Amino acid sequence: MLLMNKAMAGSFMPEQGTQIAKQVDNLYGFLLVVSFISCAILIGGMIYFVLKYKRKSAHDKTAYITHDTRLEVLWSAIPLIIFLVVFAWGWVLYHDMRKMPENALEIMVMGRQWSWTAEYKNGVKSSEIVVPVGKDVKLILGSEDVIHSFFVPSFRIKQDAVPGRYTSLWFNATKLGEFHVFCTEYCGTSHAAMITRLKVVTQEEFDKWLIEESEVGLLPIAERGAKYFQTRACASCHNVDNPAAKIGPSLYQRWGKEAHLSNGTTVPFDENYVRESMMLPQAQLAAGFSAPSPMPSYQGQLSESELAAIIEYIKGLN
């Protein structure tokens, strides 16, 4: 039965990135087997009876059975016992999920319409979440606007990010690699695009990454811009190496040319156009896109020097 559990759960769930994921899948596998048996009894029983007792003539005599106390007690008690077993099993696991480990690596994760920002203790900010393998990690979740929910399918964890308070969740990644992070609480226009990556790397790579990121300020301006373009999630909607549009228009080889707007006019693709597109994304809509723009405003999110770096980077895409 345990083997069957494994086979069934494994084939319907995403890959297992944590120990908890394995435990959840075991319970899920058990539930699948029990459910399958229950459905087989209910549906199978139904099919058997309707075929066996199919009407033969309009005068068929039927049995007159009003109840059967023994049977009724039995079929109340058996489901109850099963329910209590899975309830208790779920409780134990749920307790593990909710009990925050001590000495975990803490990362602050803020949700906003429609992106995530991770802030590390040393001041590094990133829209991708990078964590070391095999280490307890605690995420402290907050939101700047509406309720979001932080969901990593491969880790089987999920927690709402609620404005005005902090919530938290923890995990210990057992596998190296990249995993999807979805927002699962409906949050408006681009809810479906509020996706980021969770990268699990080795401890050495992680330490190196943290230092590199904190030294971004020392890089040449265009390289800094390239970094910000990734870490502030611009890259999730804009292509930079080919002219095809993603969620937003491509920025590849656009600098200095004309930008066509949806109201039919054209403006030069220059510093001011880029700045306005980032600060007031609703003001000038690119041709081929319909209002409202899914792009969030970066007003107050970027410093002047960060903005300048991004502009420098876009120039360099020609």
Next chain:
Amino acid sequence: MGHASGKNYINEEPGLLSWFTSLDHKRIAILYFVSIMFFFLVGGIMALLLRLELFAVNSAPNVGNILKNGDVYNQVLTYHGAVMVFMVIVPGIPAILGNFFLPLQIGAKDVAFPRLNLASWYIFMLGAALAVITFFVAKVDTGWTFYTPYSIRTGGAVVMMVVAAFIMGMSSIVTGLNFIVTVHKLRAPGMSMFRIPLFTWAIYSTAIIQVLATPVLGITLLLLAMERTFGVGIFDPKLGGDPVLFQHFFWFYSHPAVYIMILPAMGVISELITTYSKKTIFGYTAIAFSSIGIAAVSFFVWGHHMFVSGQSEIAGIVFSFLTMLVGVPTAIKMFNWLATLYKGSIEFTAPMLYALGFLFLFAIGGVTGIMLAVTAIDVHFHDTYFVVAHFHYVMVGGTLMAIMGGFFHWFPKMFGKMYSEVGARWSWVFIFIGFNVTFFPQFILGAKGMPRRYFDYVPEYETLNRVSTVGSWLITIGFLIGLYVIVQGLRKGKQAPDNPWGSKTLEWQTSSPPIMHNFDHDPVVTAGPYEYK
């Protein structure tokens, strides 16, 4: 056959206008029937649009971008959910079949307050009209759940929509009240509480929930409207309010409301199964009491919608436990229906096929409900397509199957005509198969992690989404066939006998269609409702 004078509730008073002023419960049921079927059509078209959008990932050329952008999708999703819940499934069985058959089944001439009954239809239509107007004024995109603080900040006519839901809630309360009093006061001589047919028992239990739970929804929605207009600071964290409080209030109504949606369906199924197996129901008292039991416990399980909302671990565990308890009476009903089939004489009429379809789909909806009640499992499944599949199995697979089955079962009584059996069976084939093709893949999508309310998705989810969309076309064919069968039955159907199925309950003892005051002589009841001996 028919009444001696040939008069019945349909032809007794002439003219279209007489329908809109009629106090007869049967005519009011028909008013509800026409309006709710219209709303179902609207909600259904929206469902088709949603599924079409999800046919492919958006980067695919030409397909998969029907609704242009996330906003349009979110609006259509909101209206689909709100229309189906507040305007179709919640009022559906009680207001149509309940109105028509509850008085007949207990041998009454009408409901206790006929004027209030008509008023509740007008109140319902007023609310519905307001909801429809928002669609043309400023579309709402909050989802039917109106979660704060999103619903406080987003544009659109949210206040108007919320007032519409409030008004429809009033109609639901008034109808419930009317049914409760009717059952207590107007039973025919000899009709003790334990001779009431199980359909009426179910409508009665539902009415209790309607009266007790709906006011909470009303107050919650009014608070939300106040928050939006005056910024009183109850739910908005910026003003010191608590957005999660809204969820507690909302689900305090909306969980019991899922039983408002399913209990009447269970009542219909009990009637269908006894009639078409010609056999007395197994465990009458167990079924009646499990309805009441479900109604009572359903008030204390709302937190199972909030396992990851930030509520305390203890709350999560208590709610999980209580949810398990609701599972038991539900399981009892399933076994009772099965036991009723045992040694019966089973006839595969269209209504019976719908009833068997109900048992099949409800079994799957039920076991997946238990999975979701397990805290650690729900953490993964919450707000994914697994949940979408689960509630469609229960609401569409359950309630909608019951509406269709119940409707065909009582069609001869309601209209005095027979429908085409063959056509009705074909409609079942398409709906049943299409339903599974549409919603079963969604369980797998959810397990694999696809979140709900997504207008686009990562490419690995595409294949299953395609299958699901194709299923939605099959369902559509099924309903179109069903509609055709109904229209043909009304136009050309053969005269129906008074009791074509050999049923035992009182509504079959009067003429088809019934006369204005239901019975020639006040019936006197001497036995239980299912004496197939």
